[in-house]
Amino acid sequence: MATQTLPHQPLHDLDEWDDFLEGRYKEGKSEEEFRVYDATATPGVAEFYRQNHENMTVDYVLAKEAEYFSLNKGQKTIWEAAEFLNTLVDDSDPDTDLTQIEHLLQTSEAMRRDNQPRWMILTGFIHDLGKCLCLYGEPQWGVVGDTFPVGCAWSNDIVFPEYFAKNPDRLVPRYQTKYGIYEPNCGIENVHMSFGHDGYIAEVMKPYLRDESLYMLRFHSFYPWHKHGAYDHLCTEKDRSMLEWVLKFNQYDLYSKGHTKPNLAELKPYYDDLFAEFLPPTLAW
Ligand SMILES: [Fe+2]
Ligand SMILES: [Fe+2]
Numbered sequence: 001m002a003t004q005t006l007p008h009q010p011l012h013d014l015d016e017w018d019d020f021l022e023g024r025y026k027e028g029k030s031e032e033e034f035r036v037y038d039a040t041a042t043p044g045v046a047e048f049y050r051q052n053h054e055n056m057t058v059d060y061v062l063a064k065e066a067e068y069f070s071l072n073k074g075q076k077t078i079w080e081a082a083e084f085l086n087t088l089v090d091d092s093d094p095d096t097d098l099t100q101i102e103h104l105l106q107t108s109e110a111m112r113r114d115n116q117p118r119w120m121i122l123t124g125f126i127h128d129l130g131k132c133l134c135l136y137g138e139p140q141w142g143v144v145g146d147t148f149p150v151g152c153a154w155s156n157d158i159v160f161p162e163y164f165a166k167n168p169d170r171l172v173p174r175y176q177t178k179y180g181i182y183e184p185n186c187g188i189e190n191v192h193m194s195f196g197h198d199g200y201i202a203e204v205m206k207p208y209l210r211d212e213s214l215y216m217l218r219f220h221s222f223y224p225w226h227k228h229g230a231y232d233h234l235c236t237e238k239d240r241s242m243l244e245w246v247l248k249f250n251q252y253d254l255y256s257k258g259h260t261k262p263n264l265a266e267l268k269p270y271y272d273d274l275f276a277e278f279l280p281p282t283l284a285w
Contacts, residue, residue: 009140010047014088014131015097017144020045022254024159025227046160052141053163056194058151058175064142064195069203071284073136078126078275081285085132102261104128109267110256116248122274123213124252126205127220130197132285142195146223149191149231152180157228178233187236188219196221208279215242216249226250 011017020042076084085100098106108124116124133143148158150169153176155161169175182191193199202218209217224230226246 010044010051011140011144012044014134014140014144015103016044017048017140018103018257021146021223022257025223025254048141049145049160050163051139052145052194053158053160054166055141056150057167057169058172058181058192060142061150061192061195064138065192065199068133068195068200071204073285075282076285077282078129078271078279081129081132081283084135085129088131088134098257098261100128100131101264103257105262105264105267106256106258107252108271109262110252118274119210119213119278120216120249122278123209123216123249125271125274126201127217127249127253128197128201130199130201130204133197133200143197145194145196145221147194147196147198147219147221148224149180149182149188149234150194151175151192152182152234153178155224155228155230157224157230159223182234184233185236186234188222188225188231188234188239191234193218193222198222204283204285205279208283211238212242212245215239215246219246220249220253222246 082101082104088100104125104127107127108121111121111124131143134140146159148154154164158164164170174180198218198221202214205217206214219226225232226243227250232240
C-alpha cells in the first residue's frame with residue numbers, strides 16, 4: 001500500500017511522542033524528575049509542543065470539531081481503519097519498529113492477558129485509530145500530544161507551559177480566567193479539549209461504547225488531569241469516578257510496548273468476534 005509522510009514535522013514519527021511520554025512517566029519518577037524534559041534534552045519534542053501550544057486556540061478547535069466530528073470521511077470497518085493507519089510509516093529502522101497495528105495489538109493483548117473486560121480489550125485495540133488524522137493532512141501538533149481544555153486558563157501541569165506565551169488566546173481575557181467559557185463543575189465531557197486523535201476516535205465510537213470506554217478514548221492523552229490532578233474544578237462526580245478507568249487504561253498504553261511482534265493472522269479471529277460483539281460491520285469516520 002502507498003505510504004505518506006508529511007514534510008516539516010518536528011517529530012521523526014508519531015511514536016517519538018509516545019516514547020517521550022513513556023520516559024516522562026516512567027514508574028516511580030517524581031514530579032521534579034518530569035521537569036528534566038526540556039528543550040535541550042528533547043529538541044524535536046519541544047518544537048512539537050511549541051507548535052501545539054502556539055496554535056491550539058479556541059477557534060482552531062471549534063473549526064476542527066466542525067470538520068471532523070460530523071464524521072464525513074466515509075465508512076470503514078475497524079480492520080480497514082487499522083490498515084489505513086498502517087500506511088503511516090516512519091523512516092526509522094523497520095526491523096525494530098512496530099507497525100501501528102502491532103502497537104494496538106500489544107496494548108489490547110496485554111489487557112487480554114490480565115483478563116480485563118472484553119469492552120476494554122476492544123478499547124485498547126481502537127484507542128489510537130484516530131491518528132489517521134495525519135493521513136488526512138493534519139499536522140503532528142494537531143494529532144498527538146498531551147491534551148488540555150481550551151477556552152480557560154492553561155494549567156501549569158501541561159508540559160512546556162511556557163510555549164503558551166505566544167498563543168493568541170492569551171490576548172482574550174475571558175479565556176484566561178480559571179473557568180473561562182465554562183461553568184464550575186460543568187463536566188469535562190462538555191469541555192472543548194485541544195484537538196487530536198483522542199477526541200476524534202471517541203466521536204467515531206460514541207454511539208456504540210459505554211462511558212468507561214469513551215472516557216478512555218477521549219481523555220487518554222489528558223495527562224494534566226489523569227496524572228497531575230489538574231482541572232478538577234471542571235469535573236463532576238461522574239468524571240471523578242471515570243478517572244480510575246482512564247488510569248487503568250493508561251498503564252497499558254504507556255507500558256505494554258515490547259519487542260515481540262503480535263501474530264496478526266493468529267489473533268484475527270478473536271478480534272473479528274470482539275468487533276462484531278460491540279460494533280456494526282462498518283462505521284462512519
Ligand atoms: Fe493515543
Ligand atoms: Fe497509544
